[in-house]
Amino acid sequence: MTQQAQVVQTTPMRELLPHFWELARPFWRSEEKWKAWGLLSVVIGLSLFLVWLNVQFNDVYKVMYDAMQAYDGKKFWESITRFSILAAINIVSFVHMVYFRQMLEIKWRRWLTQELTWRWLRGQNYYRMQLTDKSTDNPDQRIAEDCGQFVQLTLKLGLGLLTSVVTFCAFAPILWRLSGGANFGFLFGMNLHVPGYLLWIAIVYALFGSVLAAWVGHKLVGLNFLQQKREADFRYSLIRVRDNAESIALYGGEEYEKAPLRNRFGMVVDNFWTIMRFEKRVNAFSSFWAQLAIIFPLVISAPRFFAKQISLGDVMQISSAFGKVYDSLEFFIDSFKVLAVWKAVIDRLATFNRSLAAAEQLQVPQPEVIPHGLALTEMSVSQPDGYPLVRELSLQLQPGERLLVRGPSGTGKSTLLRALAGIWPYCSGMFGYSRTGGVLFLSQRPYLPLGSLRDALRYPQATLPVSDDELLEMLRAVGLSHLAHRLSDEENWSQILSGGEQQRVAVVRALLVKPALLVLDEATSAVDEPAERRMYQLLLEHMPQSIVISVGHRSTLAEHHNRFLDLQPRSA
């Protein structure tokens, strides 16, 4: 399978740190900051302690191997005992360092996820983002996965960087001391004296490796970004099938669905192949370099050992110190792949953050609060592309009046209601209504939350003070008495109830809340005409002083209204 590596638009490298800081800063200044800083200090403290233990191990190796070379059993067993004590302390420290790091990780993730979720929900940003920003795909992935990955990778890279720097600082002097200073008389016949040559070799060795690894794997950043996006697109296609299971089953649309699913998964696989090829190169290089790092210090110290200038303990100490210096510098080689994923996650979260901020900034005209009834003065509503739907509409409704909005499909009836609800940005003029007594908008497809039928009836006010007897009475009144015994049943009600039953549930909500302004957008279109008449009678009986605005196509609706607004057909 072949695929050209796609050119992926990611944000420039220079924006990485500002974006990172934008995402990370709020947590460390939040109400959880003291716990967070406390945990971070403990984790850093334990990490540094582990580096110190490594220095002790290095010392033990010298004593241990020198004792072996000298056939000194007593010293050898002493060093084994010292090694065992250090190993026990090492295990306890390491286990707790990881435990506290994970504790910090889950606290940070919880905070960040909650913050982004609340901001996404606040002020209907989830809806505004659909209108204003088509580039932010799959917000579910950003919140559910990226927040976790961001925190995990940040801690991994941050602590890794710190440990590497400290390890380098701890072992570089050891390597320097062990180098002794070597004469390279063989170089162009000159007597070249290089103090600390082992350290220089380790540095050149690791930096050369880092540069080569970066060169071999530089495309991985964009490819990882693309992979995450394609995985999310594929998952979303599956979710759509699940959400529309019944319609697809009735159409027998499985064959049709297969093609986009195959297509999207094909794109996941194609990109994965490209990632595999790049990772193969990076892995081949990293493993080669890591293997070479084991033998390399032995090879360079062997001439001095065989010349009896250094002991076996010195050789082992050089090997261990070289390994540590190399490990600390090689952190950059190994973290290249992690860094690529980290940047992809930050790019995605930063885009999400920016489009959230843009949605927060978006000016959406809000209904004014007026003392009585509802008033519109020269109100205009248009499509997002500017096409006018309603032009300079003025009208007034008094409590108890009922307005029917009519007009051919696509003339802007629902959009006018969206504007009245204060969720449509593309409108102007004055519009307002009294808030005393509350406002309720019911749509053609009522939303039923997961949970009990009782919760579905009271949505979105879970704490609405209403007794089960009242709920049962309302269920009977709208013709849902067969559901009376299922009030506490937890189900996916939107899949169980018929379209008409769902609309009746929504009417029960209106009867419970008795809002002063009730807006029905084809909210009874799925029930038969006698049932629709019964619903409107109930609304009138229970809420005679409420303003009702309906949108609908049935001519029989007219008898329940005393005011009419006819929107004109679109010009061709």
Ligand SMILES: Nc1ncnc2c1ncn2[C@@H]1O[C@H](COP(=O)(O)OP(=O)(O)OP(=O)(O)O)[C@@H](O)[C@H]1O
């Ligand atoms: N989010 C949107 N983005 C772009 N265009 C939109 C959007 N929402 C609505 N429109 C367009 O605005 C026009 C009016 O839509 P609206 O839903 O208000 O019509 P309607 O009169 O309620 O139709 P129907 O009687 O079929 O429900 C349509 O052409 C629709 O395509």
